Amino acid sequence: MAEEKTAENVVFVGVKPVMNYVLAVITQFNEGANEVTLKARGRAISRAVDAAEIIRNRFLQGVAVRNIKIGTEEIQAESRVSNVSTIEIVLGKGA
């Protein structure tokens, strides 16, 4: 009844230094999340992968990649529509 966990904990990866996102994910795990999802699009996709790898290899030994999805979003940019790729990397506790 008093279920307060959100269904998914999401960290959006953008143009900041990668360690900002690493820290955001670690904070969510430390606050009790069992699963945290990194989301990014366009050029930030590489940074999301970097963040996932740094978390997995350096900081949280018990955290593994549970799922990776890629997709496409339409972006309205100055009166024309362009497509941008997206990624979702789900990190979870337990191997």
Add this chain to the structure above:
Amino acid sequence: MAEEKTAENVVFVGVKPVMNYVLAVITQFNEGANEVTLKARGRAISRAVDAAEIIRNRFLQGVAVRNIKIGTEEIQAESRVSNVSTIEIVLGKGA
């Protein structure tokens, strides 16, 4: 006996325009491959995702993403070792 297919067909994604890699994958499927893997590292990861999405959405309706793996490689760059993230996107025929 006369098995001539290689176990895996791989396209390495680098700094060229994304359509080069799209075309390379389409060629491999048209030559009879059932599975083609896009591999990239560092900033080219975003381009590999773009290529996979363009192939899936625009060119090859029967092709789906079968698996996505991320990893880390050590790169020897001017007398010091640095880590670079990698991605492997496996595309396969059939849903």
